[in-house]
Amino acid sequence: MFFTSGPETPALLAMHLCLSCSSLVFHIPKVRIKEGSRIWPEFRLHSIVFACRSLACMLLVWLERRFDPEGPPRYWANVVIVFATLIAADIASNSVDPISRSNTIRGLQANAFTKFAFSYMQFLGTCGCLVGLRAFAGQFAIVFIIQTYAFTLTLRRKNLVSHRKTVIFYAYQLSIGASAAQIEIWQAGGLQAMAMFPALAACVALLRVGLELNKYVVWAIMAAFVQIARRTTPIVAPEDRIAGWPEWAWPVLAVVTLATAFTVFARKSAARAAARAQQDAVASKASAALSDMPSVSSTPPTREKLE
Numbered sequence: 147m148f149f150t151s152g153p154e155t156p157a158l159l160a161m162h163l164c165l166s167c168s169s170l171v172f173h174i175p176k177v178r179i180k181e182g183s184r185i186w187p188e189f190r191l192h193s194i195v196f197a198c199r200s201l202a203c204m205l206l207v208w209l210e211r212r213f214d215p216e217g218p219p220r221y222w223a224n225v226v227i228v229f230a231t232l233i234a235a236d237i238a239s240n241s242v243d244p245i246s247r248s249n250t251i252r253g254l255q256a257n258a259f260t261k262f263a264f265s266y267m268q269f270l271g272t273c274g275c276l277v278g279l280r281a282f283a284g285q286f287a288i289v290f291i292i293q294t295y296a297f298t299l300t301l302r303r304k305n306l307v308s309h310r311k312t313v314i315f316y317a318y319q320l321s322i323g324a325s326a327a328q329i330e331i332w333q334a335g336g337l338q339a340m341a342m343f344p345a346l347a348a349c350v351a352l353l354r355v356g357l358e359l360n361k362y363v364v365w366a367i368m369a370a371f372v373q374i375a376r377r378t379t380p381i382v383a384p385e386d387r388i389a390g391w392p393e394w395a396w397p398v399l400a401v402v403t404l405a406t407a408f409t410v411f412a413r414k415s416a417a418r419a420a421a422r423a424q425q426d427a428v429a430s431k432a433s434a435a436l437s438d439m440p441s442v443s444s445t446p447p448t449r450e451k452l453e
Contacts, residue, residue, distance in 0.1 A: 348403035
């Protein structure tokens with residue numbers, strides 16, 4: 147992908163930044179449609195913000211390689227990037243009309259497993275920013291997903307593809323991006339690192355979805371935990387690793403946390419669906435009761451009727 151410590155890398159990053167920002171020139175509907183597969187104002191701003199997050203992580207790697215190739219990684223900068231993104235996303239949401247706001251995954255018409263997978267991949271992407279592999283492919287894969295998904299939603303808006311196809315395309319895009327990231331993770335830390343990432347993302351799901359903690363609290367916890375978790379894998383130099391961490395720990399934690407997170411997510415989704423069904427039933431009964439009431443004529447009785 148031609149990302150090196152040379153001057154061409156920031157030029158390529160600037161090109162992708164301009165590509166994301168160019169979406170602002172297009173007119174889009176203010177309200178997200180019910181199926182959730184067309185661009186709406188909040189999504190457009192969020193796609194720019196999160197693309198910038200990955201571009202910033204890539205720029206950080208370039209700066210370190212360019213100006214301090216022998217120095218240690220500035221992992222604190224990854225934490226700053228993540229929290230700056232959270233703040234920017236909130237500012238973006240508050241800048242649009244309330245009717246233009248909608249949760250990207252929760253508002254999508256899809257089954258519980260699909261929503262879990264998509265939400266989980268979003269958590270995984272943020273964990274990747276926090277861990278901060280000193281490489282380019284994983285973060286560029288996120289940019290690729292964000293920008294191609296926006297294009298997919300544009301195709302849907304023009305009725306060139308169906309809603310179902312947009313969901314399938316997004317799944318393929320996530321798969322391609324995850325595959326590229328997995329290769330990079332394997333090269334950086336082997337099996338330990340490959341198992342650590344899904345375990346971290348599952349922990350985020352448990353904190354955010356299961357315990358319903360504030361996102362700033364969740365990512366503050368994870369930012370601290372990642373500093374320790376990273377040192378249990380070959381991502382760091384041997385002298386910086388925590389001694390005694392068993393090799394089987396991360397694979398086991400990944401399986402356990404993923405299974406638990408999916409169970410919690412499925413139960414939460416079922417509870418929300420039941421609550422919506424109950425609300426719809428109450429609304430239907432109220433509507434039926436109103437329709438059964440005798441109508442009251444607004445026309446005053448005529449003289450003949452009075453006589």
